[in-house]
Amino acid sequence: MANPDHLQYTKEHEWVLIDGDTATIGITRYAADALGEIVYVDLPKVGASTTHMKICGEIESTKSVGELYAPMDGEVIEANKSLDAAPDTVNADPFGEGWLIKIRYTSLPELLSAAEYDAFTGE
Amino acid sequence: MLSTPLNAEHEKLGASFTDFGGWSMPVRYGSDLDEHHQVRDSAGVFDISHMAEIRIKGPEASAYLDYALVSKLSEVEVSRAKYTLICNEQGGAIDDLIVYRMAQDEFLIVANAANRHAVVVALVERQEAFSDVEVLDESDDWALIALQGPKSQGVLEALTTKDLSQAKYYSILSAQIEGVEVLLARTGYTGEDGFEIFVPEEHAAKIWRLLVDQPEVEPSGLAARDTLRLEAGMPLYGHELNLDVTPFEANLGKVIRFDKGGFVGRAALEARSGLTPEFRLYGLRGEGKRAARADYEIFLAGGDEPIGQVTSGALSPTLGYPIAMAFLDGKLELEIGSQLEADVRGTRISFEVVKLPFYKRGR
Numbered sequence: 001m002a003n004p005d006h007l008q009y010t011k012e013h014e015w016v017l018i019d020g021d022t023a024t025i026g027i028t029r030y031a032a033d034a035l036g037e038i039v040y041v042d043l044p045k046v047g048a049s050t051t052h053m054k055i056c057g058e059i060e061s062t063k064s065v066g067e068l069y070a071p072m073d074g075e076v077i078e079a080n081k082s083l084d085a086a087p088d089t090v091n092a093d094p095f096g097e098g099w100l101i102k103i104r105y106t107s108l109p110e111l112l113s114a115a116e117y118d119a120f121t122g123e
Numbered sequence: 124m125l126s127t128p129l130n131a132e133h134e135k136l137g138a139s140f141t142d143f144g145g146w147s148m149p150v151r152y153g154s155d156l157d158e159h160h161q162v163r164d165s166a167g168v169f170d171i172s173h174m175a176e177i178r179i180k181g182p183e184a185s186a187y188l189d190y191a192l193v194s195k196l197s198e199v200e201v202s203r204a205k206y207t208l209i210c211n212e213q214g215g216a217i218d219d220l221i222v223y224r225m226a227q228d229e230f231l232i233v234a235n236a237a238n239r240h241a242v243v244v245a246l247v248e249r250q251e252a253f254s255d256v257e258v259l260d261e262s263d264d265w266a267l268i269a270l271q272g273p274k275s276q277g278v279l280e281a282l283t284t285k286d287l288s289q290a291k292y293y294s295i296l297s298a299q300i301e302g303v304e305v306l307l308a309r310t311g312y313t314g315e316d317g318f319e320i321f322v323p324e325e326h327a328a329k330i331w332r333l334l335v336d337q338p339e340v341e342p343s344g345l346a347a348r349d350t351l352r353l354e355a356g357m358p359l360y361g362h363e364l365n366l367d368v369t370p371f372e373a374n375l376g377k378v379i380r381f382d383k384g385g386f387v388g389r390a391a392l393e394a395r396s397g398l399t400p401e402f403r404l405y406g407l408r409g410e411g412k413r414a415a416r417a418d419y420e421i422f423l424a425g426g427d428e429p430i431g432q433v434t435s436g437a438l439s440p441t442l443g444y445p446i447a448m449a450f451l452d453g454k455l456e457l458e459i460g461s462q463l464e465a466d467v468r469g470t471r472i473s474f475e476v477v478k479l480p481f482y483k484r485g486r
Binding site for chain 1 (some may be wrong): 139150151154155156157159179346349350412413414436438440468
């Protein structure tokens with residue numbers, strides 16, 4: 001399960017796609033697989049501010065609850081609405097259609113490259 | 124960590140594993156929701172070889188079990204089964220069991236994996252007053268494979284020469300599958316029709332592969348098993364049952380039989396019989412999609428003081444809404460429809476008291 005090279009990663013198993021001042025956030029396939037089938041996604045509201053490493057949402061599978069940590073400071077400008085009806089999209093396509101939120105960030109922390117994240121997860 | 128004789132099969136099927144009572148067990152093979160629906164709609168096969176099998180043998184077997192367990196096993200007919208409990212002197216549940224009567228003087232007990240030693244120790248202790256009964260822990264000799272779902276009977280009939288339409292729920296019979304002598308018990312832990320198949324450990328892989336290869340059958344893991352049993356309102360030891368829970372709190376008072384002689388726990392249970400239990404197990408249905416999980420606190424709607432805790436909870440795959448079982452204050456004598464709230468990680472979610480089980484199969 002390759003972690004795409006064009007994305008950056010956090011140790012909380014999130015991926016980040018930077019485009020100008022906007023970051024799209026999702027969870028990695030490693031995290032999605034570990035959670036199991038996702039049945040409910042609780043995302044922050046558009047306009048909410050995020051703080052680096054503060055919990056900003058939850059991802060529930062049948063067996064467990066995963067917390068979503070904000071990877072950076074900023075403001076939520078979009079949440080993936082389609083996950084309300086089809087939360088399992090996160091399992092099916094974690095790096096694509098299963099994205100979670102978009103943040104207009106005010107500062108960027110250090111992120112991991114795909115190779116560094118591979119090493120972190122022991123792949 | 125312990126593993127079952129089917130461990131290599133699970134690895135071949137790409138299972139994810141979890142620690143369950145000291146055993147490495149398949150939690151899912153692919154999607155646990157698909158595995159859940161597969162059992163409700165067709166058939167699923169589970170490796171439950173971690174469970175314990177204990178044989179009781181001898182002329183005093185039935186008198187002994189009437190003393191050791193809370194039910195009246197002496198009146199169970201040969202080839203029939205009974206769900207019961209083994210309690211301590213205080214009436215607390217050491218385990219819940221299925222007991223099969225194999226012959227007039229022979230029974231087979233299936234106990235939970237994590238309680239194997241506690242059950243065997245209790246059974247051996249209770250044997251002392253009886254001169255002519257043997258307690259044999261055969262757990263390592265058996266693989267146990269559960270085939271569950273509406274298509275189970277058809278699948279098994281194609282693999283054996285037995286007419287299973289006559290096999291009653293909670294009965295057991297011997298049969299051959301591909302030349303292997305097995306026991307087929309019409310029991311399960313999913314709320315569906317199905318069979319639990321006792322296979323000599325050395326033939327486990329062959330029978331497992333045969334079942335998995337049937338087009339109606341998919342391998343299913345412990346995650347699906349847990350949501351299936353929860354929908355069916357069945358207790359899981361360590362959640363709805365433990366040493367501080369007597370059968371009364373778990374709504375299992377009816378398995379106790381006082382119309383027999385002495386049995387372990389009798390005095391304590393008789394004293395509590397007819398009293399309002401301090402806490403009691405209830406079924407709850409939630410609004411929305413967020414599950415109230417084990418240990419979350421429950422309140423009366425708008426209440427400040429918790430009235431109990433969730434023992435098991437999930438978003439029900441079959442029903443589409445959150446369901447939970449919870450131990451709640453017995454003095455409140457809550458009725459069906461009572462409005463409650465669960466504290467779901469800081470947010471109050473509405474729940475209402477509903478009848479158990481949450482799900483009942485069509486007949």
